[in-house]
Amino acid sequence: MARVGTWLATIRLPGAVRYADYSTVVDAVCRPLYPSRHESYGRNRASGEPLPEFPDRPLAPVGDLILVTVEREPDGDSWHALYCPDRAQLIGPVTDHYGYRLQDDYELVQGHLRRWADPHAECGVPLDARPGEAPPPDLFAQWTDPDLCRRCLLTWLTRPEENRRRDADVPESVPRHRWWRFGR
Numbered sequence: 183m184a185r186v187g188t189w190l191a192t193i194r195l196p197g198a199v200r201y202a203d204y205s206t207v208v209d210a211v212c213r214p215l216y217p218s219r220h221e222s223y224g225r226n227r228a229s230g231e232p233l234p235e236f237p238d239r240p241l242a243p244v245g246d247l248i249l250v251t252v253e254r255e256p257d258g259d260s261w262h263a264l265y266c267p268d269r270a271q272l273i274g275p276v277t278d279h280y281g282y283r284l285q286d287d288y289e290l291v292q293g294h295l296r297r298w299a300d301p302h303a304e305c306g307v308p309l310d311a312r313p314g315e316a317p318p319p320d321l322f323a324q325w326t327d328p329d330l331c332r333r334c335l336l337t338w339l340t341r342p343e344e345n346r347r348r349d350a351d352v353p354e355s356v357p358r359h360r361w362w363r364f365g366r
């Protein structure tokens with residue numbers, strides 16, 4: 183059956199490809215993800231049995247979230263997003279239009295993301311009043327940049343109660359005993 187108002191979205195994970203509907207009505211990638219695609223009436227469609235997802239599971243630790251690209255037909259517009267391996271779900275951003283919202287209301291200050299003129303970053307750290315810079319339109323492309331605060335990006339993307347800090351969030355490059363000692 184043809185689904186009105188949808189285009190194919192292709193989600194590329196390291197070593198795997200998933201497919202989904204992109205709804206032009208809500209301007210977002212829709213759940214669930216599918217394993218394959220097929221052509222129908224000249225338009226590519228996500229197909230196959232919907233892949234299992236586990237939305238009630240806790241979000242994976244920050245370091246375990248997977249950076250993916252999402253490509254939307256018909257124009258091939260693409261952006262970077264995060265996939266949670268524990269939930270087997272795309273967390274978002276679910277549209278490339280998020281970049282405009284970010285650039286209107288947010289700035290990057292010392293690697294943190296903050297709502298314009300807010301004294302605190304999204305992650306909660308206090309920041310001085312110096313103006314920052316506009317976030318790039320595809321901000322999540324910088325997810326692995328060590329100078330960027332991933333906690334800020336994740337908090338902006340999800341409800342704060344969904345992404346509590348965990349021991350597993352300690353960066354691999356910091357030996358745990360040192361981190362533990364500095365944290366006291």
Ligand SMILES: [Zn+2]
Binds near residue numbers: 293295305307
């Ligand atoms: Zn931050």
